[in-house]
Amino acid sequence: METTIDEPVTPAGRLFLQPNFYQIINCALGFKHPLDIQSIKSEISNSLMVKHPRFSSLFVVDKHGREYWRRTQINLDDHIIIHPKNNSTLDYNLDDIQEEKINAILSDFAVSSPLSNEKPLWEVHLISDLRCVVLRIHHSLGDGISLMSLFLASCKSFDDDKDGGFSEKNRGNRGESETMLRENWLMRILKVIFWTIISVMGFIGRCLWVRDKKTAVSGGDGVELWPRMVATAKFSLQDMKTVKTAIPNATINDVLFGIISFGFSKYLDIRSSHALQEGLQITGLAMVNLRKQPGLQEMSKLMEDDASTTKWGNKFGMMILPVYCHTKDADPLNYVKRAKVMIDRKKQSLEAHFSYNAGSLAMSFFGAKFASMLNHRILCNTTFTISNMVGPQKELSFVGNPITFIRATSSGLPHAITMHMVSYAGMANMQIQVAKEIIPDPQFLAKCFEDALLEMKNASMIIVP
Numbered sequence: 001m002e003t004t005i006d007e008p009v010t011p012a013g014r015l016f017l018q019p020n021f022y023q024i025i026n027c028a029l030g031f032k033h034p035l036d037i038q039s040i041k042s043e044i045s046n047s048l049m050v051k052h053p054r055f056s057s058l059f060v061v062d063k064h065g066r067e068y069w070r071r072t073q074i075n076l077d078d079h080i081i082i083h084p085k086n087n088s089t090l091d092y093n094l095d096d097i098q099e100e101k102i103n104a105i106l107s108d109f110a111v112s113s114p115l116s117n118e119k120p121l122w123e124v125h126l127i128s129d130l131r132c133v134v135l136r137i138h139h140s141l142g143d144g145i146s147l148m149s150l151f152l153a154s155c156k157s158f159d160d161d162k163d164g165g166f167s168e169k170n171r172g173n174r175g176e177s178e179t180m181l182r183e184n185w186l187m188r189i190l191k192v193i194f195w196t197i198i199s200v201m202g203f204i205g206r207c208l209w210v211r212d213k214k215t216a217v218s219g220g221d222g223v224e225l226w227p228r229m230v231a232t233a234k235f236s237l238q239d240m241k242t243v244k245t246a247i248p249n250a251t252i253n254d255v256l257f258g259i260i261s262f263g264f265s266k267y268l269d270i271r272s273s274h275a276l277q278e279g280l281q282i283t284g285l286a287m288v289n290l291r292k293q294p295g296l297q298e299m300s301k302l303m304e305d306d307a308s309t310t311k312w313g314n315k316f317g318m319m320i321l322p323v324y325c326h327t328k329d330a331d332p333l334n335y336v337k338r339a340k341v342m343i344d345r346k347k348q349s350l351e352a353h354f355s356y357n358a359g360s361l362a363m364s365f366f367g368a369k370f371a372s373m374l375n376h377r378i379l380c381n382t383t384f385t386i387s388n389m390v391g392p393q394k395e396l397s398f399v400g401n402p403i404t405f406i407r408a409t410s411s412g413l414p415h416a417i418t419m420h421m422v423s424y425a426g427m428a429n430m431q432i433q434v435a436k437e438i439i440p441d442p443q444f445l446a447k448c449f450e451d452a453l454l455e456m457k458n459a460s461m462i463i464v465p
Helices: 013-017 037-045 094-110 145-156 174-182 185-208 237-244 250-269 296-303 333-347 351-366 370-381 442-462
Strands: 024-031 057-061 067-071 081-082 123-127 132-138 227-235 281-288 314-326 382-387 399-411 417-424 426-433
Touching: 013 333, 013 351, 013 370, 024 094, 024 145, 037 081, 037 123, 037 314, 057 227, 057 250, 067 333, 094 132, 094 227, 132 399, 145 382, 145 399, 185 314, 185 351, 185 370, 227 237, 227 399, 227 442, 237 250, 237 399, 237 426, 237 442, 250 314, 250 333, 250 382, 314 351, 333 442, 351 370, 370 442, 399 417, 426 442
Parallel strands: 081 123, 281 382, 382 417
Antiparallel strands: 024 132, 024 399, 057 067, 123 132, 227 426, 281 314, 417 426
């Protein structure tokens, strides 16, 4: 008789299962043609996803309070939720209406729809009216890199692109790498030590007492339970690359943080109840992939690799990244230049590795409740969360239906603003999830970010022939 061996939940998985840090990834996929429900169900039933141990296991707690994954048989009808068709004559084919409706669904999922422990912690919602599929996957099953590998394994036609996402291995472009190689190795080691000490001290300070100044976009303890709204900021990757080219050795991440800094400056200058302080610091938490950055083609093999159990899961650290608001800066590119200086210093530190290992040690020695309390304090002492996932350059299809967009967000956090950017087919969609009692106009905030990139591009065109 075959016996089932329960697999212990990893420290990161245990963290995401804590009540005050319960995290579900909600990913919306738009399709060009109407959904073929039966074809989608058939494809999912034969996919690698349902065969993966994480997606075919229940979360169980034994009598000693220890958490495990226990393999089980999957009933697809429990996981595939078909939303009823709306008989309204409203034309959902209009892009703006479709986007608004999908974002409203993602807003509801952010705070009011936990996943049942009676089944493996994932769902697929089929919304025929909007030609949209929403994947709901508990964060304890894996991080963005793991889930992107699962996604690519189920789709056809994709291209490899290594420039983007926050990663310790993403050191910028070739010119920057060659410059680093020419530097004296001892100086490089000293820089790593220096910036690691500075970053770790700042990280510890955020765990204890250091806090952002209160602004019109600040959250805090309990905000994770507040009702949410979601808006989408759309960026052309070509525009971002134009800005990147105008600044020597810049990366897409430098441009992204320049956009965030400029966009917040615009928003707060209008929405603040008093004059915006010049140089005001707003601190964000960036999620950093700690795996070797493989590119999308190699990432797609993660699902099939015999060693995938060592790569799959949650392997990312956090970096505290400050941005600064300015209203008197005439050159939009200065926001990117300042972001580049800050990010270059962070890249030379081991802050992300420190946060990952410190969290694992805290979980092992003091338990999941203590570790989640520390993470909660860091979130309460900062202002926003940002993640950047690199997606395919070419259009994907699923069961022969072209995918028009990929957008991701997550459960609510103590931050009033959570931003997740995913690039796909020449565009980058950034989902801006807000606590609507604090930020009632996320569409305007999204426009501030979009306008920031356009002004940067216009300034770049003067420099780049």
